[in-house]
Amino acid sequence: MQEVSGNTLGLKPSQLHALRRTYRRRVSAEDVVSPELARHLAEVSLETGRQIGVLLDRKGDVQAVIVGDARKLELPDVGRARAGSHRLRGLRLVHTHLHGEPLTRDDHTDLALLRLDLVAAIEVLAGGLPGKIHYAHLLPENAAGAMWKDEVAPSVHELAWDAASAPLALEDEFARASALRRTGGRERALLVGFGDGKKRGRADAEASLEELRELARTAGVAVVDATLQMRREIDPRTLIGKGKLEDILLRSMQLMADVIVFDWNLSPSQARGIADATSLKILDRTQLILDIFAQRAQSADGKLQVELAQLEYLYPRLVGRDDSLSRLAGGIGGRGPGETKLEIDRRRVRDRITALERRIDALSANRHVRRKQRNERGLPVISIVGYTNAGKSTLLNALTNSSVVAEDVLFATLDPTSRRLRFPDEREVIITDTVGFIRDLPEDLVNAFRATLEELGDADLLLHVVDAADPHLEAQVTAVESILRDLELDAKPRLLVFNKADKLPPGQAAALAHQAGGVAVSAARREGFDALLERCDRMLWADGKALPATAAWAAAPVRRG
Numbered sequence: 001m002q003e004v005s006g007n008t009l010g011l012k013p014s015q016l017h018a019l020r021r022t023y024r025r026r027v028s029a030e031d032v033v034s035p036e037l038a039r040h041l042a043e044v045s046l047e048t049g050r051q052i053g054v055l056l057d058r059k060g061d062v063q064a065v066i067v068g069d070a071r072k073l074e075l076p077d078v079g080r081a082r083a084g085s086h087r088l089r090g091l092r093l094v095h096t097h098l099h100g101e102p103l104t105r106d107d108h109t110d111l112a113l114l115r116l117d118l119v120a121a122i123e124v125l126a127g128g129l130p131g132k133i134h135y136a137h138l139l140p141e142n143a144a145g146a147m148w149k150d151e152v153a154p155s156v157h158e159l160a161w162d163a164a165s166a167p168l169a170l171e172d173e174f175a176r177a178s179a180l181r182r183t184g185g186r187e188r189a190l191l192v193g194f195g196d197g198k199k200r201g202r203a204d205a206e207a208s209l210e211e212l213r214e215l216a217r218t219a220g221v222a223v224v225d226a227t228l229q230m231r232r233e234i235d236p237r238t239l240i241g242k243g244k245l246e247d248i249l250l251r252s253m254q255l256m257a258d259v260i261v262f263d264w265n266l267s268p269s270q271a272r273g274i275a276d277a278t279s280l281k282i283l284d285r286t287q288l289i290l291d292i293f294a295q296r297a298q299s300a301d302g303k304l305q306v307e308l309a310q311l312e313y314l315y316p317r318l319v320g321r322d323d324s325l326s327r328l329a330g331g332i333g334g335r336g337p338g339e340t341k342l343e344i345d346r347r348r349v350r351d352r353i354t355a356l357e358r359r360i361d362a363l364s365a366n367r368h369v370r371r372k373q374r375n376e377r378g379l380p381v382i383s384i385v386g387y388t389n390a391g392k393s394t395l396l397n398a399l400t401n402s403s404v405v406a407e408d409v410l411f412a413t414l415d416p417t418s419r420r421l422r423f424p425d426e427r428e429v430i431i432t433d434t435v436g437f438i439r440d441l442p443e444d445l446v447n448a449f450r451a452t453l454e455e456l457g458d459a460d461l462l463l464h465v466v467d468a469a470d471p472h473l474e475a476q477v478t479a480v481e482s483i484l485r486d487l488e489l490d491a492k493p494r495l496l497v498f499n500k501a502d503k504l505p506p507g508q509a510a511a512l513a514h515q516a517g518g519v520a521v522s523a524a525r526r527e528g529f530d531a532l533l534e535r536c537d538r539m540l541w542a543d544g545k546a547l548p549a550t551a552a553w554a555a556a557p558v559r560r561g
């Protein structure tokens, strides 16, 4: 005989016995509950002062008997619903409410998150008889955005719900809706912004969430909704509180999202804690960025570096458990380091990481040789650095008449490109474009891209390109400066280049540049290049290396506007 689950502590043996015998009862497939079973549940409830529930399958067999307390009841683990599935669970919950109260928030949450066929609550009358019945079922997508429908029946004899056919009809409707939605083809994401009020305040969290939208767009996911959570106390298991997480999960079910992206780097245990509560795919900011890199990597070098970064991120998250793993590691459209690789054990991942590291070391040695040859020709090197999408590649193209890919997405460039740039008086320099930076740049990515970023070590001058028209310009400059510091490049001479001057009212970019000791240009319109080249010329050949301008900007940021 199966066991009774839940709050059984302190029940009398006779009561437990009565509860166990519930497993023997059968209900016909069409009935939500039989009058006999309803009566039995009501009686035991009255006697114990606790809610009693059963999970019935579609044949009408009792699959679980659960005891709660006076106000609620916790379901045993019935496994997770599959994300985006049009199937229901094939189980209905029938339980008692001691005071005939309507369905609770927990009842609705269980209905939705477990995708139960139905949740019903039977009123327990004074004499232990069943009274009215509240019940609810899920709804297909509808204009009102309602997830479920609540109904009341005056008694168990007047329950107008066919427990056999109604769920099937609902599943058909879900299937139709999901087929319609699938024609779009893109994954649907719900974004969750997060701030702890310390490391990241509200304004920062908002800006970062806005950027996450851009990242999502670049990754090719459709953003169905975004929400911001501020929370001082970070939950070590789930980041945000349980209630908030449930709200988000409900919302994502309602919007038929496939993936939830957190704008905060989740610790391995948080990622697992959240994944345990849902079957949706869970990504964090780092993974989304890694995903974009994986999509965009063209060269063999780039691909190696991305794979290394992905595996290094994944490694501590591989703790040899269930299927939550593949969802944690999937990436957009399953473009993680590959589902098959995820199933291999940690050892093999470790081996792969070691092998990749070795290849990247070799690669870096190669690059070193190449750079040395180049340097033997004695040409100075200018490296373009800056926030992603600032216009670095556009600037390189415009200065050297070349055609490096430049587009309005984040991380358009992953592989460094070098070109020759001729100065007016026949002097030549090498100018290189490289991968863009972003706030909270994943550490694993910086490590993996060291071969690429090492190039910057050879630079005689860094052109720090900023998008002068971006409202978050200052934060972006600060983020880039901090990454340069991490890369130990902060001693390099650098020049702030305020790009996209054409997007601001005339004179504004020039004023900004003047305040910060930089220059204003429009790479797109090839404006301001004379002044830019003249400054580079001076910094490379006349003044030597000193360049206090950027430091001054960082110390006393100018207000725009």
Ligand SMILES: Nc1nc2c(ncn2[C@@H]2O[C@H](COP(=O)(O)OP(=O)(O)OP(=O)(O)O)[C@@H](O)[C@H]2O)c(=O)[nH]1
Binding pocket: 386, 387, 388, 389, 390, 391, 392, 393, 394, 395, 405, 406, 407, 408, 409, 410, 411, 412, 413, 414, 434, 435, 436, 437, 499, 500, 501, 502, 503, 521, 522, 523, 524, 525
């Ligand atoms: N209006 C305007 N748009 C510009 C200018 N320079 C670049 N852009 C646009 O900004 C977007 C990003 O340009 P990219 O050159 O790809 O930027 P990037 O810094 O190389 O970006 P990543 O490689 O992704 O880090 C593109 O859509 C460009 O057309 C400019 O001077 N004015």
Ligand SMILES: [Mg+2]
Binding pocket: 392, 393, 394, 405, 406, 412, 413, 433, 434
């Ligand atoms: Mg670029």
